[in-house]
Amino acid sequence: MPDSSEEKTEKATPKKRTDQRKEGNIFQSKEVIIAVSLIITVFAFKLLYSTIEGSLKSAMKSFFALAGTQENLTSSDLTQIFIQGCIVFAKAALPLLLIAAAAAIIAGIAQTKMLVSFKAIKPKFSRMNPINGLKNMISMKGLVELLKSIIKIVILFYIIYSTLKNEVSVLPKMIDMSVAESVSTIGGILWKISYKIVIAYAFVAGFDYMYQRWEYEKNLKMTKQEVKEEYKMTEGDPKVKGQIKQKQQAMSRRRMMQAVPEANVVIRNPTHYAVALKYDPEKNKAPVVIAKGKDHMAFKIIEIAEQHNIVITENRPLARALYAEVDIDMEIPSEFYNPVAEVLAYVYSLKEKDLR
Numbered sequence: 001m002p003d004s005s006e007e008k009t010e011k012a013t014p015k016k017r018t019d020q021r022k023e024g025n026i027f028q029s030k031e032v033i034i035a036v037s038l039i040i041t042v043f044a045f046k047l048l049y050s051t052i053e054g055s056l057k058s059a060m061k062s063f064f065a066l067a068g069t070q071e072n073l074t075s076s077d078l079t080q081i082f083i084q085g086c087i088v089f090a091k092a093a094l095p096l097l098l099i100a101a102a103a104a105i106i107a108g109i110a111q112t113k114m115l116v117s118f119k120a121i122k123p124k125f126s127r128m129n130p131i132n133g134l135k136n137m138i139s140m141k142g143l144v145e146l147l148k149s150i151i152k153i154v155i156l157f158y159i160i161y162s163t164l165k166n167e168v169s170v171l172p173k174m175i176d177m178s179v180a181e182s183v184s185t186i187g188g189i190l191w192k193i194s195y196k197i198v199i200a201y202a203f204v205a206g207f208d209y210m211y212q213r214w215e216y217e218k219n220l221k222m223t224k225q226e227v228k229e230e231y232k233m234t235e236g237d238p239k240v241k242g243q244i245k246q247k248q249q250a251m252s253r254r255r256m257m258q259a260v261p262e263a264n265v266v267i268r269n270p271t272h273y274a275v276a277l278k279y280d281p282e283k284n285k286a287p288v289v290i291a292k293g294k295d296h297m298a299f300k301i302i303e304i305a306e307q308h309n310i311v312i313t314e315n316r317p318l319a320r321a322l323y324a325e326v327d328i329d330m331e332i333p334s335e336f337y338n339p340v341a342e343v344l345a346y347v348y349s350l351k352e353k354d355l356r
Helices: 014-022 030-047 049-069 075-092 094-112 130-137 140-167 171-176 179-220 224-235 238-262 296-307 316-325 334-355
Strands: 265-269 273-278 288-294 311-314
Touching: 014 179, 030 049, 030 094, 030 179, 049 075, 049 179, 075 094, 140 179, 171 179, 238 273, 238 288, 238 296, 265 296, 265 316, 265 334, 273 296, 273 316, 273 334, 288 296, 288 316, 296 311, 311 334, 316 334
Parallel strands: 265 311
Antiparallel strands: 265 273, 273 288
16 A cells, blocks of 8 residues: 655656546646637627627617607516517627637637546535535635635726726716717727736736646656556566566476477587477478577486487587577578588488488
């Protein structure tokens, strides 16, 4: 079990990042989403201003005319006014709201890379614990969020106050203005406030992005023990892998030794290296190395060969070259054809003498 008191100093592994993503724990800055939505909405407002202004002018003229001529309001009149108000809203505000929603969705998808995780929205009873809620409020993250909210409110009030302070002399003059001039003046003031808020919020979002990235990476960090445990789970315990490898090598050596009695010849150097060759013209185009060994293994191969009356010949350069260049159960390369052919010719000549 990982020691909970151990300091988390290691960067998160790819596996942990993948697991956290599956759990819905991903990096995301909400301020960036709001900032992108706000910026696009403000510039969309600038582009659609003439359409919005025309809708508001027409609505104001209609409502002012209605207020000057309508003495009594019936339920049907209220219904008609409500419908007209909805139409005005649809023409003036609805496009901006849809653009803002689309911008927020796109910004969210860009950060989450289209992650869909239902685990993140599962109810957790720990969230309902008032003690945990209090701890979250007084945690570093809670304090940062509080400070961020205060900064945003201060910036918002300052921008509104400074802008209206400079435009305060214009407001009384609106009494003598026409409806169109009043709408145009209000729109100009709103535009000044909006683009200043956009600039300020872009800086806030930039700092929040860096902080959220830093906090996310910090929370993902692992202890050295956790890294070791994960490595064991994914790659296997090095001790166990070593034992398995040893067993596999032992089995391979046993199979190799069992094949030595089938050899036609064993070439040695003279005790340090030994290579057993087998040649079956019906199965192979060239002789095959069925066993090879160095030092102790060479002694074992020679011993088994002697027990089974396999011809053993000494050829130091050939033994070394075959041991280094040819793997078990592989045919010898073409550069060894001539020297091996001479050895096999010698073996066959010995067998012919024995038959006589």
